[in-house]
Amino acid sequence: MPPLTAAMMQSIRKLAAEKKPAFGEGESHIPVEHYFSHEQWNAEIAALFRKLPLIVAHSSELLPGQVMAHDGYGLPLLLSRDKDDTLRCFLNVCRHRGMRLVDAAAPLSKASVVCPYHGWTYKLDGELRHMPHAEAFSPCPTGERNLTALPCAERFGLIWVVPDPQGMIDLDAYLDAYLGALNTEMPWYEIDQLVTFRTIEAEYPANWKLIVDAFLESYHIRVLHRDTISPFFSDGITASERIGPHIYSLVARREALETFAEPESHETLRELVTPSQVIFPNTITIFHPDYLSLVSLYPVGSERLRWVHRMLIPRDKATPDWAPHWEKTFNLIEQGVFQKEDIHAAVEIQKGLRSGANRTLTIGRLEEGLTWFYEQVCLHTQGLAK
Ligand code: FES
Ligand SMILES: [Fe+2]
Known part of the structure; x- marks a missing residue:
């Protein structure tokens, strides 16, 4: 286990010392169009969902010799991991x-990918291996008819893709810069050691950013989550930090702050605080006391999102005797907290955005994370991000 980073320790000490909410600099305002305008949505697709490294899956979901389709970003993607464990991403075309070559979003074990129309056959590295009646086609340069590859990398147990067929970049080098200090924070959570227990997917009539907003402040916990998780958390005591475009938060747990001791391990840290990250633009990690929620938000339309929530658990507890515990915990958080409370709030907000009641949404000094996120979205969509 890597040691706790200095930044993490500093945040925890600050929370424990002050035991009161840390107010941000000032009130700010987000125009309501941000959550329903088609122009805004198109700009986000172009600037965020084609240009940035996006998380598409947990590493454990694709074993050597498997392929799977991924359509969340509005481009048909085909992920493959060959027998030598090399991961690749292609257009699924x-x-x-x-x-369309592979239809299943669930992993399939394949030695090669055979097109269901006329049988052109591709190796898992994308090379065209066989064409029935090849003599019916003119010769072409080697590789010309291989699958179209996209930048793809694996880091911290997560699979990252830039969904831009024209963007053949070195994604590892890009992630070094893009994730910045998160590169030193993330290994601590050992996400690569976890396995997927359950994934739930659903579409909701709300802009994808409204859900991100819900994970950027703890101001709502006392009211929205009054009957569920509120008793476990202090009221609004959160340390948040910007790491490039990403936002890293530690939400103080109630009892732990009363009996503060410096955390020595992964487990003791999670008794004190719930760490959570918004990995810009659309991934949220929530480190619950004994498992990880990995939430991906897909922008289906300007007022429609796709929610994908993976519950990742320690490999040594992925056994039948632990299953009832994970089942119960997952249902509590997914149905009881996320669906009935956070997602419900996003859907209810969306219903009133065009009503004319508000020209802007008001962001108070305990919700500064929303301002940071909004700034980043604007910087990217206006082409001003560094
Ligand atoms: S379209 Fe794939 S083989 Fe014809
Ligand atoms: Fe919430």
């Missing part, structure tokens, strides 16, 4: 007449 045949190079003959464009047929």
Whole structure:
């Protein structure tokens, strides 16, 4: 286990010493169009969901010799991991007449990918290996009809893709810069040691950013989560930090602050605080006391999102005798807290955005994370991000 980083310790000490909410600099305002305008949505697709490294899956979901489709970003993606464990991402589109190659979002074990239309066959590294009646086609340069590759990398147990067929960049180098200090924070959570217990996917009539907003402040915990998680948390005591475009938060747990002791391990840290991160733009990690919620938000339309929540658990507890515990915990958080409270709030906000009641949404000094996130979205969509 890597040691606790200095930044993390500093935040925890600050929370414990002050035991009161840390107010941000000032009130700010987000125009309501930000959550329903088609122009805004198109700008976000172009600037965020085609240009930035995005998380598409947990590493444990794709074993050597498997392929799976991924459509969340509005481009048909095909992920493959060959027998030598090399991970790749392609457009899930045949190079003959464009047929979709793999239909399943669940992993499939395959030695090769055979197009269901005329049988062109591709190796898992994307190379075209066989064309029935090859003599019917003109010769072409080697590699010309291989699958179209996209930048793809694996880091911290997560699979990252830049969904831009024109963007052949060195994604590892890009992630070094893009994640910045998160590169030293993330290993501590050993996400690569976890396995997926359950994934739930659903669409909701709300802008994707409204859900991100719900994970950027703890001001709502006392009221919205009054009957669920509120008793476990202090009221608004959160340390948040910007790491490039990403936001890293530690939300203080109630009892732990009363009997503060410096955390020595992963477990003791999570008794004190719930760490959570918004990995810009659309991934949220929540480190519950004994498992990780990995939430991905997909922008289906300007007023429609796709929610994908993975529950990741320690490998040594992925056993049948632990299953009832995980089942109960997952249902509590997914149905009881996320669906009935956080997602419900986003859907209810969306209903009133066009009503004319508000020209802007008001962001108070305990919700500064929303201002930071909004700034980043604007910097990227206006082409001003560094
Ligand atoms: S479209 Fe794929 S083989 Fe014809
Ligand atoms: Fe919440």
